[in-house]
Amino acid sequence: MRYKLAVFDLDGTLLDSLKDLWASVNVILKAHNHPERSLEEIRQFVGNGSVKLIERAVPAGTSKEEEKIIHDEYKEYYDKHCNDLTKAYDGILDVLKVLKNNGVKLAILSNKPNFTVEKLNDIYFEGLFEIARGSLPEVAVKPAPDSLLRILEELQISKEDTVYIGDSDVDVNTAKNAGVDEIAVTWGFRDKDFLEANGATTFANKCEELLDLI
Numbered sequence: 001m002r003y004k005l006a007v008f009d010l011d012g013t014l015l016d017s018l019k020d021l022w023a024s025v026n027v028i029l030k031a032h033n034h035p036e037r038s039l040e041e042i043r044q045f046v047g048n049g050s051v052k053l054i055e056r057a058v059p060a061g062t063s064k065e066e067e068k069i070i071h072d073e074y075k076e077y078y079d080k081h082c083n084d085l086t087k088a089y090d091g092i093l094d095v096l097k098v099l100k101n102n103g104v105k106l107a108i109l110s111n112k113p114n115f116t117v118e119k120l121n122d123i124y125f126e127g128l129f130e131i132a133r134g135s136l137p138e139v140a141v142k143p144a145p146d147s148l149l150r151i152l153e154e155l156q157i158s159k160e161d162t163v164y165i166g167d168s169d170v171d172v173n174t175a176k177n178a179g180v181d182e183i184a185v186t187w188g189f190r191d192k193d194f195l196e197a198n199g200a201t202t203f204a205n206k207c208e209e210l211l212d213l214i
């Protein structure tokens with residue numbers, strides 16, 4: 001294998017989670033008498049963590065105080081409903097197992113709240129990941145390189161031996177900012193043209209292609 005460590009984004013890369021994100025945002029918007037958002041809008045709003053998701057979803061003119069209340073309610077609701085409609089992308093679990101059997105260390109790095117990432121990791125990934133990390137209050141979220149570099153340090157793996165795999169411009173930029181190689185997957189929340197326009201150079205169109213690339 002080319003790399004010793006493969007770090008994966010979660011939403012849109014390992015898990016098809018869009019419908020639960022969409023449904024949860026809308027439950028809270030509705031409770032506050034705000035207009036609901038379409039699935040396509042939520043697809044575009046996801047990627048920079050839950051604070052940004054809510055900032056983008058509330059109507060213009062919403063006060064910062066209300067936005068914070070909506071965010072807190074959303075986080076609590078979504079944590080309970082993060083696995084109602086979500087599923088792992090077909091074939092991804094087998095790919096992860098092959099990588100692990102070939103000696104590649106695996107980690108998750110997401111901008112989702114950390115407790116939700118830990119929960120989904122327990123549900124789906126059978127202990128395959130050394131680290132399953134979401135956003136932590138003391139660490140800057142992606143595309144800042146901090147959280148990715150922290151994982152490298154914890155696992156004692158160099159940048160040269162690491163690849164970051166994700167489905168969004170945020171993920172491409174995270175890898176670039178950290179100085180590690182990146183693979184953009186095209187089955188997630190952003191299309192290939194968009195990813196290419198945002199600097200992605202290596203693509204996986206089907207999850208089995210990751211085996212050759214990693």
Ligand SMILES: O=C(O)COP(=O)(O)O
Binds near residue numbers: 011012109112
């Ligand atoms: O919560 C988000 O905005 C995105 O989550 P991700 O980093 O797993 O894609």
